[in-house]
Every structure is written in structure tokens, then in C-alpha cells.
Amino acid sequence: MKVLIVDDSRVIRNMIGRIMKTFGYETHEAGNGVEGLQQLAEIGVMDLILVDWNMPEMNGLEFIKAVRADSTHANTPMIMVTTESEMDRMALAFMAGVNEYIMKPFTEENIGSKMEILGIGTAV
Structure with a gap:
């Protein structure tokens, strides 16, 4: 099971990464x-994408629209994790x-419950 974490904060990516692991x-x-x-182009289909809103170059909203426009990833579950x-x-x-929305600060339980709502659950 693969997850992509898209956030301009290395700290947040590390926190979400630890939870997902x-x-x-x-x-x-x-x-x-x-x-x-x-x-996505290099690795392929993900089981879940978690994305921030406010990022340089391409923000989360633009990213989500681009992902949804690509038939390869159009149905990939996405959770926005943001301060918005x-x-x-x-x-x-x-x-x-986006399929679900989590506001920062978040907990492992926040992420886990949103995954359950999406029917993803955990691999453990």
C-alpha cells in the first residue's frame, strides 16, 4: 500500500509519514x-494522497484538480490536511x-478515522 504526502513542510511530511508507516x-x-x-508520473498509482493547501509553485487545490483530470489517478482517495x-x-x-478534509494540527486518530470513512483502513 502506497501513500503520497504532498506538503511544503518537511516537519509535517515527517509527521504524516510516521503515522502512515x-x-x-x-x-x-x-x-x-x-x-x-x-x-505520480514516476511511481504510478497510489492508494492514498494527503495534500496541503498552501504550497509554493503549485498549491494543493491546483494539484487536486490536476490529479482528478488524469484518468490514471482520477479515483485515488485524497485527504486535504491544512490550516484552512x-x-x-x-x-x-x-x-x-478532495474526498476528506483534516485541519492542522492533526492526530493519528484524525487521519485513521478519515481513512476508515474512505474505506481504506490500515494495512496493519
Whole structure:
């Protein structure tokens, strides 16, 4: 099981990565949307993508739209993990194609429960 973590913060990528590894996932990381698309092109289909909103070069919303436009990844579950808490921002993310939304700060339980909602569960 593979997960892609797209966030410009190395600290956040490491935190999510540790959580995903406890769930038994192989993790891949990208510092922005452009790098995330490169990872998808190189590695292929992921079982889950976690993405931040605010990043340089290509933000999370742009990344989500690009992923959804690609038939290879159109159905990949995506969770936005962000500090954006306004309802209109959340609505924009869901309209772009994100499946679930988590606000920072987050816990292992937050991520695990969203994965359960998506029917992904954990590999452990």
C-alpha cells in the first residue's frame, strides 16, 4: 500500500509519514504540487494522497484538480490536511475533488478515522 504526502513542510511530511508507516504504508513525499505530479508520473498509482493547501509553485487545490483530470489517478482517495478552516475553502476543496478534509494540527486518530470513512483502513 502506497501513500503520497504532498506538503511544503518537511516537519509535517515527517509527521504524516510516521503515522502512515505505523499503518503499514510505503510513503512517498513531495514538497509541492509540481513535485507531487512528478512522483505520480514516476511511481504510478497510489492508494492514498494527503495534500496541503498552501504550497509554493503549485498549491494543493491546483494539484487536486490536476490529479482528478488524469484518468490514471482520477479515483485515488485524497485527504486535504491544512490550516484552512473557512467553510468556503472547504467547499472549494471538495468541489476540486478532495474526498476528506483534516485541519492542522492533526492526530493519528484524525487521519485513521478519515481513512476508515474512505474505506481504506490500515494495512496493519
